[in-house]
Amino acid sequence: MNNFDLFSNLHLIFFTIFFLVVFVLFHFAxxxxxxxxxxxxxxxxxxxxxxxxxxxLSVFLFTLLIFYSVSYFIKKGEVLEPSExxxxxxxxxxxxxxxxxxxxxxIEIGKYYFSGPVPLEGNEKLKKESIFxxxxxxxxxxxxxxxxxxxxxxxxxxxxxxxxxLSSCFNSKKSLYLAVIPFASDDSLTIGESKKDIMRKxxxxxxxxxxxx
Numbered sequence: 001m002n003n004f005d006l007f008s009n010l011h012l013i014f015f016t017i018f019f020l021v022v023f024v025l026f027h028f029a030x031x032x033x034x035x036x037x038x039x040x041x042x043x044x045x046x047x048x049x050x051x052x053x054x055x056x057l058s059v060f061l062f063t064l065l066i067f068y069s070v071s072y073f074i075k076k077g078e079v080l081e082p083s084e085x086x087x088x089x090x091x092x093x094x095x096x097x098x099x100x101x102x103x104x105x106x107i108e109i110g111k112y113y114f115s116g117p118v119p120l121e122g123n124e125k126l127k128k129e130s131i132f133x134x135x136x137x138x139x140x141x142x143x144x145x146x147x148x149x150x151x152x153x154x155x156x157x158x159x160x161x162x163x164x165x166l167s168s169c170f171n172s173k174k175s176l177y178l179a180v181i182p183f184a185s186d187d188s189l190t191i192g193e194s195k196k197d198i199m200r201k202x203x204x205x206x207x208x209x210x211x212x213x
Contacts, residue, residue, distance in 0.1 A: 019060060025052060026054075105118075107179050109133050109147075109207060110202065111206060112181060114131075115180050120178045125153060126150050126152055126180065129196075131196055131199060132150065133147050134176060136177070137175050137177050145168050145211050147200055181199070183195075
């Protein structure tokens with residue numbers, strides 16, 4: 001047999017005693033009225049006791065209602081909270097470190113934004129029809145050597161201006177950098193002159209590159 005926990009059941013003991021007192025009081029009032037036999041004083045006394053019994057019973061029922069209502073909402077909140085055992089049974093997730101690609105770089109040349117710069121070596125072939133800029137890097141600065149345009153697949157290491165780029169950049173291939181503005185093949189502004197040609201002329205005018213056509 002389990003041990004009786006007095007503290008946990010204290011509210012039940014209190015309600016039981018209170019109910020017994022009200023029960024006895026109610027019956028005492030009824031008995032007083034029966035035995036009054038027309039005596040006004042006894043009838044008045046019995047009515048007072050009966051009234052007190054009804055008031056006590058109302059207080060008891062109201063207290064009981066409040067107590068169990070509060071208990072219900074407290075227990076409902078406990079149900080919504082996960083128990084420690086349920087947390088232990090959750091599957092263990094394995095996390096893997098991932099690396100995100102570097103965001104694209106852009107450089108402003110002649111009021112236009114080019115993608116890059118990237119080293120010319122290893123990126124010498126144009127992937128799309130583009131306006132391209134050949135730059136010379138010194139520390140964190142770039143000098144503009146050439147502004148050109150070309151079709152997809154053009155090998156810039158075989159460009160006729162390559163020697164000019166190299167001689168103007170300390171004869172160092174590693175210092176040559178490339179930046180591009182890709183274009184769609186049908187991207188034209190007016191008949192006879194493409195948007196790409198107009199942009200290239202404007203950029204050359206604004207930058208005055210070292211090597212020019």
